[in-house]
Amino acid sequence: MLFNRLLKNTFFILALGLISCEAQTKKRNTAEVKASSENSIVIGANQTEKYLPLLADKKIGIVGNQTSVIFKENGGYTHLVDSLLSRNMKIEKVFSPEHGFRGKADAGEKVKDGIDTKTGLPLVSLYGSNKKPTDEQLKGIEMMIFDIQDVGVRFYTYISTLHYVMEACAENNIPLLILDRPNPNGNYVDGSILELSQKSFVGMHPVPIVHGMTIGEYAQMINGENWLANKVKCELMVIKMKNYDHEKNYSLPIKPSPNLPNDQAINLYPSLCFFEGTNVNAGRGTTHQFQVFGSPDLNAEVFNYRYTPRPNDGAKHPKNEGKLCYGMNLTSEKKLSQINLGWLIEAYQNTNNKNEFFNNFFPKLAGTQKLQQQIESGMSERAIKATWQAGLANFQNTRKKYLLYR
Numbered sequence: 001m002l003f004n005r006l007l008k009n010t011f012f013i014l015a016l017g018l019i020s021c022e023a024q025t026k027k028r029n030t031a032e033v034k035a036s037s038e039n040s041i042v043i044g045a046n047q048t049e050k051y052l053p054l055l056a057d058k059k060i061g062i063v064g065n066q067t068s069v070i071f072k073e074n075g076g077y078t079h080l081v082d083s084l085l086s087r088n089m090k091i092e093k094v095f096s097p098e099h100g101f102r103g104k105a106d107a108g109e110k111v112k113d114g115i116d117t118k119t120g121l122p123l124v125s126l127y128g129s130n131k132k133p134t135d136e137q138l139k140g141i142e143m144m145i146f147d148i149q150d151v152g153v154r155f156y157t158y159i160s161t162l163h164y165v166m167e168a169c170a171e172n173n174i175p176l177l178i179l180d181r182p183n184p185n186g187n188y189v190d191g192s193i194l195e196l197s198q199k200s201f202v203g204m205h206p207v208p209i210v211h212g213m214t215i216g217e218y219a220q221m222i223n224g225e226n227w228l229a230n231k232v233k234c235e236l237m238v239i240k241m242k243n244y245d246h247e248k249n250y251s252l253p254i255k256p257s258p259n260l261p262n263d264q265a266i267n268l269y270p271s272l273c274f275f276e277g278t279n280v281n282a283g284r285g286t287t288h289q290f291q292v293f294g295s296p297d298l299n300a301e302v303f304n305y306r307y308t309p310r311p312n313d314g315a316k317h318p319k320n321e322g323k324l325c326y327g328m329n330l331t332s333e334k335k336l337s338q339i340n341l342g343w344l345i346e347a348y349q350n351t352n353n354k355n356e357f358f359n360n361f362f363p364k365l366a367g368t369q370k371l372q373q374q375i376e377s378g379m380s381e382r383a384i385k386a387t388w389q390a391g392l393a394n395f396q397n398t399r400k401k402y403l404l405y406r
Contacts, residue, residue, distance in 0.1 A: 044179035044239035045070045061141040063095045067149035067254045097161040098127040099257045132164035138172045145177045149256045152183035155202040170232040178238045180216035182250035190339045193391035194367030220402040245406040258314025259289040271340040277362025285309030285318025294327020299350040305329045341381040
């Protein structure tokens with residue numbers, strides 16, 4: 001009897017010990033998980049505790065696309081619109097940039113207004129003839145949210161959409177809430193400064209091609225430098241990221257547009273997009289968009305890579321469609337931390353018809369007439385970049401005033 005009682009007590013003590021050990025292990029594991037995630041980037045959209053109180057009982061407009069998501073702890077994500085609707089927030093309209101709300105339209109393709117089939121919300125396109133929300137489109141909206149993944153390049157049109165949204169909000173006394181996201185090209189600043197004579201939707205501000213700022217930082221610069229019409233000021237609120245700095249690598253989990261399919265394309269985009277202003281194809285109509293370039297006019301003895309552009313998602317009619325192109329495959333190129341002009345210069349020097357190499361779009365992309373003139377005159381990459389330095393130094397001083405992150 002005594003033995004049985006001792007045996008039971010022993011088992012009880014052992015069980016308590018095991019439970020205690022298990023609890024301590026769980027606690028330790030939780031602490032480890034927490035410690036390992038402490039340095040992970042937390043985007044603005046994921047910090048719902050900071051912005052949901054601002055949206056309560058407000059009629060909301062959202063400028064977004066397929067990248068406007070809230071990430072889940074166990075992987076996956078929920079679209080911001082779906083998340084807010086599930087919390088009974090009053091979304092009035094969704095405004096979409098180039099490529100549309102679901103991000104499937106070709107570059108430059110006109111996107112029509114309509115109804116989002118998933119949510120039934122009215123969709124207003126901010127690309128094509130209507131780049132700026134009208135007073136009528138903003139009627140009744142009390143708070144606007146801007147949440148789009150950018151890639152930090154002047155001719156990527158989401159920052160032009162940002163400009164017009166800020167301007168319209170300022171003119172209609174609507175506060176703008178920006179949910180900030182990383183800039184995958186945020187670790188450097190490079191390129192010619194845009195001359196206002198070349199101002200267009202692919203370049204609206206006197207900034208370099210790679211500006212090294214997040215959307216939140218860039219919005220502050222637009223406000224602070226008085227770039228909005230009549231120098232109006234937008235009432236701006238930025239939900240900053242946690243654990244982000246400009247040197248951190250960030251792999252985009254969702255394509256920001258149809259022809260930037262991966263990290264390599266995003267990194268090469270500032271250098272290869274120059275080809276959009278020439279007769280050279282930059283990979284549209286292939287599975288390696290902005291990772292290869294080529295043209296039927298390039299010297300086949302100099303350029304030994306071959307491909308033929310075909311219609312595909314994001315390129316219904318690619319440049320040089322159906323024609324054998326000679327060029328280069330850059331899919332294995334090491335990550336760049338500056339713009340590479342060498343490929344553009346080499347292509348120009350080895351085209352069969354120099355008079356037809358550049359088109360009228362090139363100065364808009366470059367932000368200046370000078371770059372074409374410099375290449376045509378035979379200047380080296382080093383010499384061309386030397387002419388950028390004074391402008392870049394001035395921009396860096398201006399940029400410092402608006403940085404939210406190191």
